[in-house]
Structures are given as structure tokens and as C-alpha cells.
Amino acid sequence: MVQKQFRHASGLGHAIINARNQTKRNNARAGRAPDGTDLIVEKKEPGWVRLQSVTQERDLDEFLNTAELAGTDFTATKLNIKILHQDQQNPYLLTEEQERDTADRQQSNAAKLTVPRRPEWDTTTTRHELEQREKSSFLEWRRSLADLEENHDLLLTPFERNLEVWRQLWRVVERSSVVVQICDARSPLFYRSPDLEVYVRQLAQREGKEKRNLLLINKADMLTARQRSIWAKYFKQNQITFAFFSAVYASVDDAFSHSSLNEDVKSILAEDSELTAQDIHILSVDELESLFLKTAPPQEDESQKIYIGLVGYPNVGKSSTINALIGAKKVSVSATPGKTKHFQTIHLSSRVVLCDCPGLVFPNFASTKAELVCNGVLPIDQLREYTGPAALVAQRIPKEYVEHVYGIRIHTRPEIDGGTGIPTADELLGAYAIARGFIRSSKGGRPDESKASRVVLKDYVKGKLLYCHPPPEIDPVEFNKETYKLK
Template sequence: MGPRAKVNPTLGKSIIRKRFEGKRRPTEKDTELHTVDLDDGPAWTKLQSITQQGDLDEFLHTAELAGTEFTAERMNVKIISTKQTANPYLLTAAEEEKTLERHRENRSRLKVPRRPEWDHTTTAAQLHRNEREAFMEWRRELARLQEDEGLLLTPFERNLEVWRQLWRVLERSHLVVQIVDARNPLLFRSEDLERYVKEIDEDKRTLLLVNKADMLTDRQREAWAEYFGEHGIRHLFFSAKESNEQLQQERERAEAEQLAQDLTRHTLTDEQLDEAAAAELKEEALHEEASQKPDFEAQVRAVELSADQLRTRVLTPAELVAVLIRESPAVGEQGRVVIGLVGYPNVGKSSTINAVVGSKRVNVGAMPGKTKHFQTIHLTDSIVLCDCPGLVFPTFATTKADMVCNGVLPIDQLREFSGPSALVARRIPTHVLEAIYGISIPTRPAEEGGDGVPTAEELLCAYAAARGLFKSGEGNPDESRAARVLLKDYVAGKLLYCHPPPSWPADVSFNAEHHDMATLASRSHHVVADPNAPGAFSVKHAASDRRNAQRAVRSNTPLASLDRQFFAPASGAALLSAQRRSKSHQVVQGRGYAQMLGNGIAARSLVNDRGEPIDSSAVPAAMSKQSKRHKKKRPSKQRSGAGIFEDL
């Protein structure tokens, strides 16, 4: 390898000299500030490349090009917001109402991409080219809607192949069932999809299936049924989760009964059970599976429900299939009715199919988008279900925090968590959060600008401190991890909040029954009835009663921490004492962390599984004392080649 090439050290200096040839180089005393006068400022700045500019620089540059003179004057300071707890990522009530009004005005501009017309003379290459051009034009229209009107859209599907799956399902289906989430049906409903179905064929019909209806009370279902009836929307209420749970219980009960019968009839040991007995059991299982299909068809034929019963009734799988057959158009005696299921990801399409079929025919997952291609399932001899992959239709949204709470944006990829957490704290009352998690949430008093509703920082700090979620190396509550847990509980329905219909009065609470203390007592063990006062309940803040949780919450409150440091009489003496001990080498590195970790383990050991403190005398002495034993290092084997140079 040859010697390294030498670099000319004077090359950079030569370039600088050439740049400022005939001119004086700028010094530290020179300024780069300029006014609106043209050709102002140092000469060496005129040929600088500008790719990005701030608001002030852009304003000055525009004024310079336009030759406009202006005068800047500092006036009196204005208070933009008097509410100290306002979150910049959320809208106020007036701004949200104004945004919703603009959504209603531009609702007709939200469209679903159409498949171009084709016939038997159209080649595959021509059809693909036409589809790409139509899809690009559809995306341009949505971009114009965002730029011209300044509206926020949810992240919609941008893959053409997924939309092709939807087109095939719509062309095959006689009845298109749009599945929505019962907590916010209008967000997951696409009005233009219903119009597109009618454009394909006038004989096709559409239906709205409100899944997860078990989260709604009778009063809430009645309110939504009234709203759907006023707007001519045909709807059904269904709960795939309840249906699958009942199906699982019936299957386990049948297996237990069959096992009991086998044990009473055949008292055989493992050695006596031969291949003949195994074949007999297998034949009985096949016979039982074959007999389930006629039984289900008999249950479907036996369903008789009136229109009044269908308004608010949560249907069973047999009742749902019977109503779908009734709502489907006539296809002739020899034809089969194809029912297409369409909806957002994670609204329960696959779970609905499994509940209707009675077995796990479609894979189900917590992550959205489990279904990749449309698939057909033969339900009966005359009914075929067609499952479409989950599609995110373009929909208006107020804020990104609202999209996170509605499950549209993934929580694990979240970067900004204060907005969604503040929205959860605003929708879920404080006593509900304390009752479900068994924590105490300190809020800012009214004299400091608080309004009784906890901020995102107060909620997340209280939860993280109570659950022991701290940042490594800092000791502060990990608000990011706490936000992910709370938001996942909100999306899963543990923190239940249902949106009211637009016709619901603003001064009437729509979720009063969900947030009632009697209802919370049945859902959480932290809410107990008061024996002295009938009908009264109390919340046990067991998780927040530990000293480490209280210390973390107090240390995270800026005003209280500053007040204690200012008024503490021995704070300065304690600080000087700590500095002296550290200088005198009395504080060993790592000793403080080991001591803190031991105290945290000891504090947690004095609490049972529910977070309630237990008697310290009941704890064994071995658990309270933590010993650290060092194991003697084993002698390692001598490697090959060791001792070669000993004789040299």
C-alpha cells in the first residue's frame, strides 16, 4: 500500500481569499442585520443561497422585493389566553363547533374512488391505466380540499390494490353491510360508499351494522335509533364480542358434558384406549359438527322479529342472519345471496363473521389490517359472506388527538401524547379515572388557574407514579409509557366514552350512566359501598397511598416544589451537608441507587396485589432485609497457545 496522498492545507484559505478578493473580510464587529433598504447589509451576503426561511426572514425578504416601507412598534402586551391549562394541540369549544360546521358544509366532497367503466372489449392494460389515472385524480381532489379549505382529513388508504379489493366486493355483493363502531358510528360511516353502490346497480342494497353495541346503554341505543330513523338509515345493533363469548361458553359446556358421558360409559385406562375407540370418538365429533349446520338453519328460520324490536335490540347471530336474508334483494331460486362486509380496520368485521359462522373461519388480530384479500365464506346453501379488507375512508377530523382516541392512528407510533391524554382527561371524569385505576389525581387549584379537570401532565404523572413507571437514570415519572397504557385502555373500551348523535342536547350528559358510581362499583374493585350511608360509595386510592408515589407526584409539581424549597428551614443546611459528605468521599458511587432500589422494593412488598397496604408484621424478616452475595468467579479454562512465551 503506497503512502497516503497529502492534502493541500492552503486550499481552503485560497478559496476564501478568492471569495473576498478586492473586499474587506467581515470581522466580529460587522453586523448582518439589515433594513428594508435595497442593497443593504454586507456585500458577501448577497449571493448566499436561501432554501428555507423563517416567518420573520420571509417577511423582510418579501418587503425588500416589493419595495415596501414599514415601521415596527412594540405596543402593550396582550393576553392571548387567560386559561393556563389550555392545551395547544386541542381546540376550544367555540373552535370545535366552527370546525364541525365546516365539516357539514363540505361533507359531499368526501368521495370514494370510482372504478372506470369497462366492458369485454377493454384490455387488462387499458383497464389498469384507466384505474391509475382515476385514482390519481381522486387524490388530487382530496389534496385540493385540504389546501383550499384548510380542513384536516384522517389518513386514508393510498394503495390502489386495496381499493381494487373493495371494487370487486361491491360488484359481487347483493347486499353491502357497512360495519361501524358503536362508540362513534358517524365517524366510521361513509355516505358516498352508499351512493357508489347505487351507481353500480340500482337493485343493490346497503345496511349499517352497529357493532360493539354492548358498550351502549338502552337509552343510548334509543337515541341513535331515533337519529337513524329520522335520516332514513337502515341499521342493526350487534355485538360480536358477546356472541363469541357465549359461543365459547356453550362449546366448553358441551365438551364437559361429553367428557362426563365418556367417563361414565367407558371406564378405560390409557393402555386400553386403542385405535378403534379413537376412531369412534372422531366419528362422533364429525357427526356433531355436521348436525350443527341444520340446527343453525332451523334457528334462522324460526326468527320472527318486528320492526319495533329491531330498533334497539342487540341481535344474536341467528337473528342477524335472518334479518340479512330479509333485507337482501331477490336473486331467483337458483341464485345465492352474496353479502359483502365493508368497514374500517379493527371495527370487528372478522369477529362478526366468526360469530355468525360459529367457528374461527377468519383470522382475528388486535392490529388493524389482519385481512389482506377479500374472501368468501359459505354460510348456508343460499348465503355467501364476502369479507373485504379493512379500508380507511377519507373522513374529516378536528385534531390529530381525536384521531388517536378513535383508533385511527396507531398508538405505538405516537410522538406527541399530551394532546390525546388531555382529551381523555376531558372526556372521562376524574372520579372515573380514580375509581378504575385506584389512584389519586391532584389538580391545580382555582387560584392558580385550574378548572377542576386534570391536565395531561397531572393525569400521566399520577398514573405513572402509582404504577412505578419511572425514567431510568432520572427518577421522574415516565409520562410517555403512562400515556400509551391509558390510550390503549380508552381505545379498547376500558375507559368508556360514547359520542352522542348530533341531535342530542348539549346540556344533557350522554355518558351519565357509564360514569355512575354504582356502575363503576360493578366494574372496579377500587369502588366500595359505604355501610354507614346506603347508596353512597367511596374510592380506595390504594395505589397512590405509597410514599414513593406521593413523593414522585409532589416532586413533579413545579409550584409546590418551589414553595417547599423556599420555605423549608433546613433546605440550605441539608444541601451543604450533602456537598460536604460527597467531598469527604462518604458517598460511594452506586450506593445511593442501590439504597433507593431497595427502598422501592420494600415499599412494594408491603402492598398486596390490589395495591392495598398490609401489616408489616406479617411480612417475613427475610423479605425486609436484602442481602447481596457475591459468587466466587470460576477459574476459566486455559486457552490454546497460553504459556508459549514462558520459556523465552
Template sequence: MLGPRPGAQKRANKLNKTGLGRSLVNQKKKEKQNPGSSDRYTTDINPYGSQSALRSVTEQQPLDELLSTAELAGKDFTTERTAAVRVITQANSKPSGLTEAERQLLIKQHYDNAGKLTIPRRPQWSKDMSKEELDSLEKDAFLAWRRSLAELQESEDLKLAVTPFERNLEVWRQLWRVIERSDLVVQIVDARNPLLYRSEDLDNYVKQFDNKNVLLLVNKSDLLNNTQREIWKNYFVENNIPFAFYSAKLATDQQEKGETQDENAPVSNEPELSLQNTTRVLNVYELQSLFLEASPKIDDGKQLQIGLVGYPNVGKSSSINSLIGSKKVSVSSTPGKTKHFQTIKLSDELMLCDCPGLVFPNFAQTTAELVCQGVLPIDQLRDYMSPSALLVERLPKQFLEKFYGIKLHTDPVTALDFLNTYAKYRGFNRTGGGEPDSSRAARIVLKDYVNAKLPFCIPPPSYESSDHEFNKENYEHLLPNVQVESETGSVVDGVTKLQLQDQMLEEELDRSFFTGSESRGTATVPFHLRNTQEMGTKSSKKHHKGKKNKK
């Protein structure tokens, strides 16, 4: 009789012993060993304030959704097994692009229903309550809020897709504590799409408390030009939104270069007395002065508490570091670095209270939009073509060619042509077949977009022209200057301006390739890779090895 093959038992021992099937087998073994076990078919409810439970959860599989719902309700799993649970995931949003008419319809629907999109409130409580009573009240309130969001999509005959949002009660508890102890709650948003990151209901919640104010801090405002900031300023003023333009990166760069304004110098050179409603990007000391100006009146000698709230990766930690002038908060490009709220003394008058990054519920247009705005993680993408298509739709063809040093062959540009061309240029090939690895190229390009290497900003809803018109000024200094002698400025002898620009660019590249001190070709380096090691030439020693004495 033949025995097992050599090494078979060893490999079997290395098999993954996790998963649903293995869990069921292990549970049956435990049931046989402990037939009277009392925790059978029950969920494990974490104790209130458990630090291990403070983990951000923005999306869940149906089974996880069911279990968390049962846990919040504090009920036996079998009683919740048949309950109607509405799962709100990114799959509810249309993955493909939208026509302009569809986009405008969605914007109107989102605006009309904005008041129904709420965040969870902490229930009324008193110091006389026990920890268990308060825990039960908060779980009931949170469960009711989760159900209200599900009913919003079920009851309305509209294309309302809710973005991924924070589903862990412990994270919301951090927000509640920050709001309760803060005098001024500052929402930090990304200047490239401020309204996507702003929770209107958060302002409403803060205003329910006595003597608390709100402020919208538009970070990364250096990515907006003067015209764009003026347009956004008018929108904020018309909608009574207290705001300020700021750039943590710009402030940090100024500090490193020693260009920071002295704290005793005048706060502003402008004639206006207030720092609010200005289109300038404030410096560090101006922002600190604005915190004092925008805060409510408090008792003399009391330190103002400034609560900082915002989505992951909008630059909240970077803003704190720029304010204090040294690195006190860990910064990462990975969303969700800050896990617990923390207080930092800024001065004798100001105390900062940093809340963990929180994903608020919002209305989504497409899943591709969420990827391009950094809400959904790029490294976990399965459909990379839709966000890539949105990217090439937004950015001018010539800009993409000049930025990446490539030549695109379709007009208008298609995502497939762009990704394949870039993959070939970088030498990204799939294993085995040698085809261009477009998925790898897409991850790099999308990260360039999220990290603002590819400039594009969303205009406010009141802006009457197109998104391309809003961003036109951003590319003028990067694209070739082409003078078109035509009354219309669009067509010369049957050739469109875009075709003329392409032709002149090709001629310019030809001249740079074939001319020089020697009759040989020269390759130009894309402008974003100049002065880097990425395009450095490799040593030729290996190439000439063994040929040194050859005649």
C-alpha cells in the same frame, strides 16, 4: 504507522448499509457498470394484481408521495420532480384541543362539505379490454381522485383537515371487487363514534349499481346504554340510514356459555315485523334474518352475497366469527389483519364476502381524536400529551381514580398530573433520572380507551346537550352514591358536589385503611385489576433468606 484499532473493521462491516445516501452510492456503481441501462430515473410500476403490492398505506412522506404520484401517472421521475403535489397528512389537523365554539364550527363545516368527500370509483370497463388497458384506466381514475382530495383543501377557505386514508390502489381494487359481486353491502362501524367510521359516499357508490342495497351495522353496541341507542336510532331513521345494533363480543360470549338462541326459534319477541329500526342489540340469528330482509330480491336458488366493509379494528372479523360460530377469520387488535377479500359460506342462502380493512377519507377535528378512536397507531405516537388531554377531559375525575386506584391532585384533571400519578403507581420511571415515565403510562391508558375499558361514546350531531351529559349514565353505577341536600343540588354550604364527593371518597379510603382485625394498613385493589395476577403478592422467601435461625 499505527493500524486500525482492533475490531474497527469488524464494526465497520456491521454498519447499516441502507438509507438514501447508501442507495445513491449503490446506484452510481450500477450506472458505471451498466452505462446504457434503460430503467434509469424511472419508477417501478407493479404489474396489475400483484399480491406483493397489496399493503395498506395510509400515510406517506413527501418523497414517497411524489414517487407514488409519478408511478400512478406512469411517467418518468424527472418529469414529475417539480410537479405541485399536495400532501394530506395528519399534520394538517390541529394537535391541541378545541373550544366548544371551534368544535361546533368544524362540525358545521364538515356537514356542509360532506358531499365533496368521495371515494375512488372503478372506471367503466368491458370484457373486451386487455389487462393493460384496464390497469391504465384504473390508475388514471385513482390519480384523479387523489388530486380531487388535495384540491378540496386547497380551494376551500375552511379548516378542513382530511384524516389519513388508504393510498394504495391495490387495496381499493379489493373493495371494487367486493361491491361488484355483493347484493348487500354492509358497513361495519364502531358504536362509540359511528359517523367517524361511516363513509356516506360508499353508500352513494353502491346505489349507482342496479339491485344492490346497503346496511349500517353498528358493532360494539353493548357499549351503548338504552338511552344512547334510542338517540342514535332516531338519528338514523331521520336520515334514512338502514341500520342494526350488534355486538360481536356479546354474541361470542353467549355462544361460549351456550346461551345462543336456537335458529328455529322466533326471530324477535317484539311486535314489530321488521328487525330494522329497533334499539335492541340483535343476536346472531336475528342478524342473519336481517341480512335476508335487507337484501334486494334475487332469482330463486341464487345465493345472496353479503359484502362486509369497514375500517380496520372495528370488529369486522370478530363479527364474521360470531356469525359462523367458529373462528374462520384471523382476529387481531392490530389494524389491517385481513389483507385479501375472502368468501365464507354462512348458509345455503348466504355467502359472506370479507373485504380488507379500509381507511376511508373523512374530516378530522384533531389528531388527538384520531388517536383516541384507534385510527392512528398508538405505538408510533410522538405527541402523546394531546390525546391524553382529550381523554382526561372526557372522563370524570372520580372514575379515573377508582378505575386505576390512584388519587389525582388537580381539579380539573390535567393530563400531566394523571400520567405522572399513574406512572408512579405502576413504577414506570425513565432511565437514569428516575422521573415518571409518562409516555409509557400514556400508551397503556390510551390503549385502555381504544379497547373500550374506559367508556365514552360520541353523540350524533343532532344531540343538543353536551357529550358529558350523553355519557353520564355510563358512570353512575361506578361512582359513589352521594346525596346532596340542596335545592339546586350543586352547592352545600359553599362546597360543590364534586368537592363533597372527593371528601367522602377520601374518608371512605381512610376508614378502609385504618380499620380491621389488626391495627395495620390495608391497600385496596383497583376494581379492574381484581382477580388478576397483576396485583398478586410476590414470594417473601428471598426477603427472609438467612434470617431463619437468627435470634
């Protein structure tokens, strides 16, 4: 039996027609064509809208408005427009403008970056009185550094906060005739404490006897001869006593040819009359011991022992330097105990005694936490945010060099699509993870960039991915150019 048709049927066909008519009405109200495309409508704005203040514009709006004001006719093509995607700038790193501002603030507050002083004392001072003075002085020093972070918006390195460790430093400085700061050649100024040198001179004046400072640039084999010459010129201009050393190549038979003058060194000396071969020379073990004797102040009694204090960050190669000296001389090590840590006394020869201070992290400025990771100050295995340090590695080391070291291919966004030519952290780590088979099974087979970051960052800290910081006012790209010449 055929059902009766009602006048107002609500079947599927009627629903589609009604929906289509409703869409047309909505488009008409919104100023669009029936098919939904935008209509060009001349819009008349009231005067108060045209007089609104505009202090910021998007780059494209600024370009179009400037062209309109100039009455310029132009043809825009895709090749003439470069859109930089936000993901090209890592949020955990600073922009160029922020880096300049941070550097200016660091420079203006550099004098406040101090090491704690041991208060003056004499034979009448009791042990309890001295301890109380030391604690008060140390607390005041801690407060001054906290002020730098809180009121000057500056990032400090994680520095030693244990008073007992600083007491070991005080004893080493008091006992030594020469205080040697051992620095990593890849970033000497980061590991150097200028105020420690000031404290050594102040203590010498207080005690009425001469003390001297020496900056030992370890891992100098990572620097080219030209890079050493640039640093040597900087140190000489700033009246810093320095020497280059490499604990890796130091040995008894001097297998590493320290004294040979290759063609690069000869050309450098020919170009700069202020430098000598000794200035850019990498010392052997015997030469280093001779330098200790030469640097030490004159002794009234020739038989009197000369104490050399060795100070440095835990990761700059201080232990390997000492091991090279001990291995060459086959000497024994004795410990001078402290409460929680101790310094060691090492009789290197009949005249030279080394005082090894425990590894000590001095307060210093840093621009970002990523920089601290790349300098080996923060532990890599405990990282939660790894894109910042990885992006810093990608910025510093050319893509072609990374590809050469790892035998991989890094695909970056083309410049026409807003790329900068420098890999992002994701592009670098993703390429390495895929090449090494680091895949997350729980993430649908995505590359394990976290695991890749730990390998890449450790290779950077060890020097497999080599980057060396230049002195101030020197272009980093030009400074490292010779390093990245692929053979």
C-alpha cells in the same frame, strides 16, 4: 509596622457604602422610593397617546377599563377573580371557537369526501385500457382529497392510498347484493362512509339490478339501552338501514340474553312511540343471518345464493364479527386472491355467502391528530406527542370515573388558582405513573408520563375507559351520564 492610611481608601466598607448610594440614585431616577418600592406618580399623557386605537385588551385590563368607564366602585377579592392558566388549554387541541369553525368547514365540504369510483367498462374494454382508466380515476380522486387539505385547511384521516386495495372493494361491491358497513358503536359516524352507500346505489343503477346498504353497529354492548335508542332514532330519521350487534357476546347457545326486555328498555319504549323493541335490540348470530336475508333484494330463483359484502375499518371488529358467524356455523373459508391483498368468500349457509373485503380506511374528517389517536387510527406505540390525546381523554371522561377504574387519586389545580376542574394531561398521566411506579431514573426520579400515556390511551381505545360519541346536536355529557354512574 502599621501601614499608612490613604485618603481615598477602597476597602470593603467603602465599597458597600458606595453601592448603597448608587442604588438610591438609580431608584430616584426610576421613580422609586429609596427602599426600592414603587411610588404613586400622577402621569400626564399627551393627547396623541390617549387617542391610540385599542382593538385588544387583556381580560384584567378590559375589566378595569370597563369599570372605570362605568364609574363603578368595586372591591376586588381573590374569590371574584378567576385566572385561567394557559396550561389548562392544551396547545394540541382546539378551543371551542376553533372546533365550531372546523365543524362548519367540514359540513360545507362533506360532499367532496368521496370514495374512488371504478370507471365504466364492458366486454370490449381490454385489460390494459381498464387499468389505465382506473389509474387516471384514482389519481384524480387523490388530487381532490389533497385539495381539501391544502386549500380548505381541513385535516383528513390517514386513508387507503393503495389502488389494489380499492380494487378489492370494487369487486366486493360489484358482486354483493347487500353491502354491510361495520362500525364501532362508540363513534358510528366516524367509521361510516356515506359516499360508499351512494356508490353502491350508483353501481346498482348502472348494472340495472338492485343493491342495498346496511349499517351494522358492532360493539353495541358498550352502549346503554338509552344510548341505543338515541342512535336508533337518529338513523331512522335519516333513513339509514341499521342494526346493533355485539361480536363479543354472540355465541351459538346465545348465552347473552338478547331478547329480554329489561325495565330500561320498557321505559324507553313507553316514552317514544316511534321506536320498537327491535330498533334497540342487539342481534344474535342467527338473527344477524336472518337480517341479511331480509335486507337482500328479492331473488327470482330461490336457490340462488345471496352475496353479502362486509366492509369496515381494520379496528371496528369486522374480523370478530366474521369469526362469530363462522364459529356459530362451523363453515370453511376460501380465499379469492388479488395481487397484494384479497377478499375472502365464506359460505355461511346454503343461501348466504359472505364477501370479506380487506380492512380499509376511508377518508374522513378529523379535528386534530389527537382525535385520530383516540379513535385507533394512528398507532399509539409510535407516538411522539402524547399530551394532546391524553388531554382529550381527560376532557371526555370524568375524573372520578378514571380514579375509580384505576384506583388512583388525581390532584388537580383548585378553581381558585385558575383550574377548571378537569385534569390536564400532566395531572392525569403523572398520577397514573406514580401509582404504577413508572419513574424515569435518568430524569431525577420524575414520573414517566410517556409510558403512562401508552397504557391509558390503549385502555381508551379498547374501551376500558369508555366514552361514546352521541349523534349530532346531542350533548355528550348528558349522553354518557348513565355510563359513569359508579356502582
